[in-house]
Amino acid sequence: MSALRLRRDPRAERAARLVPGNGRLRYDMSATPEGPMTSPSGRLRRDPRAERQRLLTTGRDGRARLVRSGLVGQMAAGAASPASVVKKIRVEQPEFFIIVVPDLPEGRLDRTDRQVLGAARKLADAGSGAVVVVGATVDEASLGQAGTDRFVPLSDHSDPEARITELVAVMNALSPRYVLLPESEEGADIARRLAARTGLGLTVGIEALGPKQVIRPCGAGRQEWAGDLTPLMTLAPDRVSAWEGDAHEILPLETMPEKPVLAPARMTVGALQSADPATMNLGDAPFVVSAGRGVTDFTAFRSTVRALHATPGASRVVCDNGDMPRATQVGASGTILDALCYVALGIAGAPQHLQGLGRVEHVVAVNTDLHAAMVARAGLAIIADAQAVMPALCAVLAAEYGEQGA
Missing domain, CATH: 3.40.50.620 (HUPs)
Structure with a gap:
């Protein structure tokens, strides 16, 4: 699609529909006369959708972004997309x-x-x-x-x-x-x-x-x-x-350091023992899955948390209703997370709740509202009902890893 196309001429169309009257201007809107009305005006009309499509590229984080400065002419001329050129x-x-x-x-x-x-x-x-x-x-x-x-x-x-x-x-x-x-x-x-x-x-x-x-x-x-x-x-x-x-760009060193001769070890450090995610402190948990107002099936929610080997969390509304313990509340009035990943099931994203995610690296949101604040905060969003996503996720985990989950 071209970004520039011929534009209609409303004045010519209006003049072509003018019919004789008794001193007053009359227009026959059912008429389809030939002539100036059917011909374009010669003026060019912008196509915003095509222009936006040409400015669309993929950012470093995989999200779509628009590049507006100095690239319109290059893209219109068929230049390569900036996403295809990786500068190091x-x-x-x-x-x-x-x-x-x-x-x-x-x-x-x-x-x-x-x-x-x-x-x-x-x-x-x-x-x-x-x-x-x-x-x-x-x-x-x-x-x-x-x-x-x-x-x-x-x-x-x-x-x-x-x-x-x-x-x-x-x-x-x-x-x-x-x-x-x-x-x-x-x-x-x-x-x-x-x-x-x-x-x-x-x-x-x-x-x-x-x-x-x-x-x-x-x-x-x-x-x-x-x-x-x-x-x-x-x-x-x-x-x-x-x-x-x-x-x-990571370049090799001209001379790599030689490996030193090591003396026999005087002490050894054993392998780290993973804590039980179901009972560990919410503030120390690396992977948290939380339920919000959009979750109604808490049996499926607890099964999903176990299948993901995650620590359960909840929004304030869920804790106020008694569906989850108060110790699982995430937010300004609950626990501030320091997790690697946070999955929000049916949580719209109130400001107090989002304050609890200040140090979370990756957020996954499952919500029916495309414009929810949690969806805007998330790096990955699933626009669907949490009740449909949870059993589907458990089925995928069971097929991939067996009944024990991920």
């Missing part, structure tokens, strides 16, 4: 390195890891540096999108001292300007072990970071301390923004 930034000869040691829970970058990479990207872009991630095996595409330039894999050690020895070997080989870690349970332990092993300065719990100065709380958090950057630093969660620019 290459840092080929950096002047210095910044090492990031992320937690990588379950082999993925979580929210805090991305924030630490965003801080490292800020320091690297202040000069001509490159960001090096040192950690377990992880998807390099996600690392590049988070602003990583190099990647050094570590061995899977259960002995924390062996991991520190390997990290020190990487630091000796690259001579990084800074080493950044998250101020998490694991990251804080590694940072303090590195400081004890290397004797380098350490600043913990940083809340504001710049190229020349950092700020962290002191005096039980009632005051702030500002000082220079140190070789080792840990960042508090949700204080620094993640990288939102173009993805970086």
